[in-house]
Amino acid sequence: MAVYTNISRTDLENLLQGIEQGQLVDFQGIEGGVENTNYFVTLRSDAGLTEEYVLTIFEELSQEEMPYFVELTTWLADRGCPVPFPFKDSDGIALKTVHNRPALLQPRLPGSHVAALTAAHCHQIGTALAEFHQAGRDFYLQRQAHRGVFWWRRESQHIADKLSPDDAALLRNEVALFDQLREQPWHLPQGVIHGDLFFDNALFQGDQLSAILDIYNACNGYLLFDLAIVANDWCVNPDGSIDPVRETALLNAYAAVRPFEENEYLAWPQLVRTAAMRFWLSRLIPALDPDSTQKIKDPSELRRILQYRIDHPAKLP
Numbered sequence: 400m401a402v403y404t405n406i407s408r409t410d411l412e413n414l415l416q417g418i419e420q421g422q423l424v425d426f427q428g429i430e431g432g433v434e435n436t437n438y439f440v441t442l443r444s445d446a447g448l449t450e451e452y453v454l455t456i457f458e459e460l461s462q463e464e465m466p467y468f469v470e471l472t473t474w475l476a477d478r479g480c481p482v483p484f485p486f487k488d489s490d491g492i493a494l495k496t497v498h499n500r501p502a503l504l505q506p507r508l509p510g511s512h513v514a515a516l517t518a519a520h521c522h523q524i525g526t527a528l529a530e531f532h533q534a535g536r537d538f539y540l541q542r543q544a545h546r547g548v549f550w551w552r553r554e555s556q557h558i559a560d561k562l563s564p565d566d567a568a569l570l571r572n573e574v575a576l577f578d579q580l581r582e583q584p585w586h587l588p589q590g591v592i593h594g595d596l597f598f599d600n601a602l603f604q605g606d607q608l609s610a611i612l613d614i615y616n617a618c619n620g621y622l623l624f625d626l627a628i629v630a631n632d633w634c635v636n637p638d639g640s641i642d643p644v645r646e647t648a649l650l651n652a653y654a655a656v657r658p659f660e661e662n663e664y665l666a667w668p669q670l671v672r673t674a675a676m677r678f679w680l681s682r683l684i685p686a687l688d689p690d691s692t693q694k695i696k697d698p699s700e701l702r703r704i705l706q707y708r709i710d711h712p713a714k715l716p
């Protein structure tokens with residue numbers, strides 16, 4: 400269970416002071432999640448109604464990094480994206496502190512995780528991601544990815560001697576290929592990207608997408624890289640191959656909202672590889688660190704996807 404910071408009832412009551420959503424009834428740590436601590440929180444309003452909330456305690460992000468996310472989630476929600484945005488206290492302050500960590504109270508959005516992904520789910524996330532990109536277009540703050548190009552250049556070197564020679568070479572090559580892509584005069588569309596829209600970061604109510612969660616990798620980047628992250632997770636088969644039916648549904652739905660630019664067709668085969676490499680690396684680091692306290696996700700899943708993307712170059716429709 401990913402609850403890294405344990406809090407008491409008193410901690411929570413202190414944090415809730417000034418946020419006029421109601422009195423604390425109950426709270427419970429949430430299983431799942433990798434990076435942050437999350438609690439479901441039940442509050443009773445003055446009218447006697449109970450409502451569910453989520454308290455997120457940020458384990459890696461600093462207080463200084465938080466205003467970007469407070470502003471971004473509020474901006475996106477105002478423009479119709481189904482993202483949770485934090486409640487403010489009577490002084491207009493959303494960002495709280497508990498056990499010296501930043502914390503936010505947000506609505507618990509409805510829906511549940513999907514067990515078996517279909518083309519219909521992929522169609523919906525394609526539409527929602529393109530709408531997310533459109534909604535973020537004029538957002539006024541900038542953020543560089545904390546696990547972006549500078550990070551993977553550095554970290555791929557740090558772990559190289561813990562890998563087999565083949566894996567180290569593969570990683571090095573993918574890092575170099577992305578550097579080459581960045582040097583092309585392609586002017587790929589950039590903007591606010593989610594950065595981690597795996598299917599466990601979305602909720603569905605019946606067949607309808609109801610929430611996009613875990614916005615805390617959001618940053619400025621290539622919009623198509625964000626779509627590549629989604630394609631590699633939402634359209635993958637257990638053996639690491641890509642299901643063309645789900646991928647076509649995803650890409651067509653996305654393009655119906657934001658049509659692809661000519662140069663994006665050239666960039667796509669490499670960006671799906673880079674996206675696989677980024678998450679292979681972020682899974683390798685804790686898996687190879689005997690002192691890591693992070694929940695371990697299997698790096699070989701992403702290694703298989705990367706290999707598939709190399710062996711079967713991807714194409715935009």
Ligand SMILES: Nc1ncnc2c1ncn2[C@@H]1O[C@H](COP(=O)(O)OP(=O)(O)O)[C@@H](O)[C@H]1O
Pocket residue numbers: 401429430431432433434435436437453483505506507508509599600610612613614
């Ligand atoms: N606002 C929310 N509404 C409903 N469920 C949520 C909300 N925030 C988090 N959750 C639940 O908590 C889980 C873990 O949250 P997540 O943000 O993905 O954590 P982590 O950053 O640690 O990966 C989600 O998969 C979801 O089930």
Ligand SMILES: N[C@@H](CCOP(=O)(O)O)C(=O)O
Pocket residue numbers: 433434546595597616678681682696
């Ligand atoms: N969705 C990721 C987990 C989050 O990645 P992070 O590197 O940003 O913590 C995965 O499944 O690997």
